[in-house]
Amino acid sequence: MRKPTRVLTTALFAGLLLAGPVLAEDLNDPEEILTARHGYMLLMANQLAPLGAMAKGDAPYDAAAAAKAAASLAALASVDTSMLWIAGTETGALEDSDMLPEAVSDSAGRDTRFAELKTAAETLAAAAGTDQDSLKAAMGGVGAACGACHKAYRKAD
Amino acid sequence: MRRILIALALLAVLGLGLFWAATRPRPIDPDLIAGLVPDVAHGEQVFWAAGCAGCHADVDAKGGEKLILRGGQRFPSPFGTFLAPNISNDQTAGIGAWSALDLANAMLRGVSPEGAHYYPVFPYGTYSRARPQDIVDLRAFLATLPSDPTPSQPHEVGFPFNIRLGLGLWKLLYLRDGWVVSGDLTAKEDHGRYLVEALGHCGECHTPRDALGGPDLTRWLAGGPVPGGTGRFPNITPGKLDWSEADIAEYLKSGFTPDYDSAGGHMALVVENTANLSDDDRAAMAAYLKKVAPQP
Numbered sequence: 001m002r003k004p005t006r007v008l009t010t011a012l013f014a015g016l017l018l019a020g021p022v023l024a025e026d027l028n029d030p031e032e033i034l035t036a037r038h039g040y041m042l043l044m045a046n047q048l049a050p051l052g053a054m055a056k057g058d059a060p061y062d063a064a065a066a067a068k069a070a071a072s073l074a075a076l077a078s079v080d081t082s083m084l085w086i087a088g089t090e091t092g093a094l095e096d097s098d099m100l101p102e103a104v105s106d107s108a109g110r111d112t113r114f115a116e117l118k119t120a121a122e123t124l125a126a127a128a129g130t131d132q133d134s135l136k137a138a139m140g141g142v143g144a145a146c147g148a149c150h151k152a153y154r155k156a157d
Numbered sequence: 158m159r160r161i162l163i164a165l166a167l168l169a170v171l172g173l174g175l176f177w178a179a180t181r182p183r184p185i186d187p188d189l190i191a192g193l194v195p196d197v198a199h200g201e202q203v204f205w206a207a208g209c210a211g212c213h214a215d216v217d218a219k220g221g222e223k224l225i226l227r228g229g230q231r232f233p234s235p236f237g238t239f240l241a242p243n244i245s246n247d248q249t250a251g252i253g254a255w256s257a258l259d260l261a262n263a264m265l266r267g268v269s270p271e272g273a274h275y276y277p278v279f280p281y282g283t284y285s286r287a288r289p290q291d292i293v294d295l296r297a298f299l300a301t302l303p304s305d306p307t308p309s310q311p312h313e314v315g316f317p318f319n320i321r322l323g324l325g326l327w328k329l330l331y332l333r334d335g336w337v338v339s340g341d342l343t344a345k346e347d348h349g350r351y352l353v354e355a356l357g358h359c360g361e362c363h364t365p366r367d368a369l370g371g372p373d374l375t376r377w378l379a380g381g382p383v384p385g386g387t388g389r390f391p392n393i394t395p396g397k398l399d400w401s402e403a404d405i406a407e408y409l410k411s412g413f414t415p416d417y418d419s420a421g422g423h424m425a426l427v428v429e430n431t432a433n434l435s436d437d438d439r440a441a442m443a444a445y446l447k448k449v450a451p452q453p
Binding site for chain 2: 041044045046048049052055056057058098139140142143144146147148150151152154155156
């Protein structure tokens with residue numbers, strides 16, 4: 001049983017040596033960046049879903065739930081996502097990517113648009129807990145901010 | 158021999174004459190708008206419903222910039238690339254000197270004040286159903302908007318499509334009266350039909366086009382490939398679009414889909430217009446879309 005043990009030990013040792021670099025490299029792997037980007041968008045959608053349902057009247061208005069979701073959205077909008085807009089993750093380079101190359105090359109424009117999202121999300125966070133009409137009015141600003149970015153940086157259908 | 162040549166020449170002249178008679182620009186009867194009193198406030202609603210800013214303002218214009226209609230956006234097509242002209246209030250670069258009749262001829266007949274055909278990239282195939290009163294109101298609203306001296310750029314269209322007389326043939330083939338969706342409609346659905354079929358020009362993209370660039374009405378709003386581009390315009394008939402009316406109205410207001418994705422590409426520009434309509438207008442458009450014949 002000596003031989004298999006040595007193989008196992010060697011394998012474990014090699015694995016330990018590789019583990020550090022592999023983890024560090026994953027953060028820069030285009031597929032991982034794409035997954036993170038999609039996950040970030042989905043997280044925002046998750047906060048928007050209850051807000052939209054209340055705005056549309058599909059769900060009863062709940063001030064506490066609305067305020068919580070809107071505060072979460074505002075927090076998400078303030079996260080630094082600069083590491084997610086990287087060359088090699090654009091449409092064409094990755095099969096599931098709809099990101100246009102301009103999202104990388106026009107980082108100043110992207111920053112401006114994210115700042116507008118943050119402002120709109122903070123306006124929504126301030127309004128969402130007041131009443132349904134305030135929520136409805138502030139949803140439009142967030143929608144416009146989402147649309148402005150998608151118009152500029154996402155491939156059309 | 159000489160007699161045959163003369164006969165042929167006469168026939169050619171006759172043919173050209175008939176062609177000209179059939180394809181010449183046809184302005185409206187000025188009586189159609191005579192005496193109509195403009196309502197500027199309603200003109201603004203017509204402006205957003207007709208989506209003027211979507212093409213004539215800068216593509217990344219926001220807020221008040223949407224009212225600077227200096228043109229310049231490019232529209233590639235299989236026939237060449239069209240450039241949106243300046244329709245700001247400038248007296249020379251824009252349409253500041255236009256009368257309500259000039260605007261009516263442009264929108265209802267696709268005819269310029271000089272009597273030339275416009276290319277149907279300007280969606281007069283839709284606007285031809287607009288109410289004269291709405292056009293008079295729109296003229297008054299446009300007159301309140303800023304002037305911009307940016308000159309209009311020429312279209313980049315090659316032979317034979319640069320011969321505008323040929324557009325008269327296109328008009329003979331495709332300009333039509335009446336509605337696509339007919340039958341009993343509620344007042345709400347009827348209002349939605351007007352907003353979609355006469356002003357909103359959804360069908361200009363969402364209805365597929367034939368080889369001559371005319372809409373295939375048998376596939377009304379059923380989507381299709383982007384002419385001269387990549388990708389597809391989605392099918393928005395009930396055969397494919399299964400969103401609720403509230404979902405559609407919300408999309409036209411905030412751009413959010415039922416999954417809280419949001420509109421991109423040119424649809425984001427469209428939503429920037431429909432966001433300025435009333436909730437009733439958007440609900441009417443949604444109700445109308447549910448009445449469209451389902452297409453697979």
